[in-house]
Amino acid sequence: MTTKANKPLYIGLAGFGTVGGGLARLLVENADLVRRRAGRDIIVKKVLVRNLSKGRAVPLPETAELTDKPEVLLNDPEIDVLVELMGGIDAPRALINEALDRGKHIVTANKALLAEEGGELFRKAAEKNRILRYEASVAGAIPIVESLKESFTGNRISSLVGILNGTSNYILSEMTTNGLDFDVALRQAQELGYAEADPTLDIDGHDAAHKLTLLIRLAYGVHYPYTAMPVRGIRGLSAMDIRLAREFGYRIKLIAQVRERNENGVARLEAGVFPALVHHTLLLARVGGVYNAVRVDGNAAGSLFFHGRGAGDLPTAGAVLADLVAVARDEAPNNTGFAATELPRASIMPxxxxxxxxxxxxxxxxxxxxxxxxxxxxxxxxxxxxxxxxxxxxxxxxxxxxxxxxxxxxxxxxxxxxxxxxxxxxxxxxxxxxxxxx
CATH class of the missing domain: 3.30.70.260 (ACT domain)
Known part of the structure; x- marks a missing residue:
């Protein structure tokens, strides 16, 4: 007899690219471990793709049916969780909204959607008493989302600073270590698959800004509008400045930072994304290649440093799978880390x-x-x-x-x-x- 305790968790997977393929692989390779941790199997039932005839780098799970029609996934009452790995904003937003209306939980890696329009989705998830988890949306394999939601709840966070974009960090690392000009380092990143053909989101700082918006929500329990965040990227940064910064004892990094500033008893947030000189003695200065890092300072914990792979099929898929295990355990929704359904707008320092x-x-x-x-x-x-x-x-x-x-x-x-x-x-x-x- 099948009971809720041993009934498999069925998922509908929207998107079967790099991360979706990595998830399918981990569900096979780590099946026994997942079953022991979650208490039941996690099974992909349907996979939504744009092109049914496209070749797949990873075999489709044996349990899964391929479809190019969202309603096939949405209308299946047996599917417990929508895993959204499509990217973009409009189509994923519509899909997630409808899935919540159908009573499904959500796991997503979509930082752009959650940063720009997450308020509406978090409100709906709270109204429907559904889980909306998004560990994979920030810093790949680094468990920073769950840490801010759970482990730092006893802390007042004074600052959070990080390297949140692997593409930009790779470019800056190559310029620093090998003396490359910006255009050469960017082209090399594209050839290695670290940068998109259109690298705008990465090198102009917007990808890091999306991620910082989510971290601010988790760290401070406020809504800091993505559109209000000052963003400056690394496009065209000169090799001369990389060299001169080293003479002062610094490395140039693309930094995402938020600090709480108290002036005359009023707390305001100073947040933004910008290139900065980081002193060579700091751990952030030593973060190389496509790696990400986050340093969090709390009044109880002091300074904690997180470092790891910020992207890639298995690092990101591992974060998605961790979210699915939490859903499989029937954990209560804790989507923003704060009890209030409606988070107040941040008080912003100009x-x-x-x-x-x-x-x-x-x-x-x-x-x-x-x-x-x-x-x-x-x-x-x-x-x-x-x-x-x-x-x-x-x-x-x-x-x-x-x-x-x-x-x-x-x-x-x-x-x-x-x-x-x-x-x-x-x-x-x-x-x-x-x-x-x-």
Missing amino acids: PEDWRSRYYVRLMVRDAPGVLRDVAGCMADEGVSLAQVIQKSDEGKGVPFVFMTHETTEHAMRAALQHTVDAGMLLEPAVYFRVLGGE
Whole structure:
């Protein structure tokens, strides 16, 4: 006799690409372990794809029926869970909405959908008392979602900083280690399959921003609109800045960061994605290749560092499978980590008020008085220089490079505008925030 305790968990899988194929493989290879952990089998019953005749790198599970019609999956009352691995926003949103209406649980890796329109889906899941799990949406194999939902619940989190995009990290690692120019490193990443043919989401910082939006929700219990987040990527970053940063003892990384700032008793979040100089003594500076990392600082736990593979078939599929095991155990829904169905909007600190040290590179003419004139422009806005390097002529002028003491984004931009107005620059100024090594 089949009871709920030993009835298999049947899933409908939407998407059978890299991660979907990895999930199918793990369900076979780890079947005994899954059964021991979950107390029952997890079986793929239907697989939704766009093209029925397309060749598959991984064999379809023997139990599964292939379909290109969403209603075939949605109308099957035996399917307990929709696993959405399609990507995109519009079609997955419609599919997940309908699946929730049909009483199905959801497991997804879709960070873009959850970051941009997750509020509506989380509300509906709460109304239907359904599970909506998404460990695979952030940092691949790193269990950061579950850690923030469960393990950090006794902490007030002061900051979270991470490397959340493997493509950008690979490019920066190759530029740093092998001296490659940006375009060469990007092309190499594409040839190795680490970067898409259109790498916009990765190199312009939007993929990391989607992931940071989800982590903010989990860490602080607030809705930080993705559209309100300042995002700056690494497109066209110069090998000269990689080299000069190393002379100061830093590595340039694409950083996703949120910090809680308290001013006059008011707590506000400072969050964004941006290239930054990370001091070589920090673990984040040593994260190479396509790996991801997250550092979380809590008032009880102190600083904890997570590091691992941020993408790929099996790392991401393993996170999906962990979510499925949780559903198979009949765990109660805990979709955002907070009891409230409607999370409040974050109190946001404007980017111009952020405080940081800065790395600045100005291309100037090799003429007497440059240091005096630049220092004067900085002093007019209260920006003081901490370290200065003036290099020899490189064909387009002399790189005048300096590190500042802590200042605001507003003051930094205003000071650089003074150098433009004075006609000092031969090309636009380059400046990055600095993490660590204070």
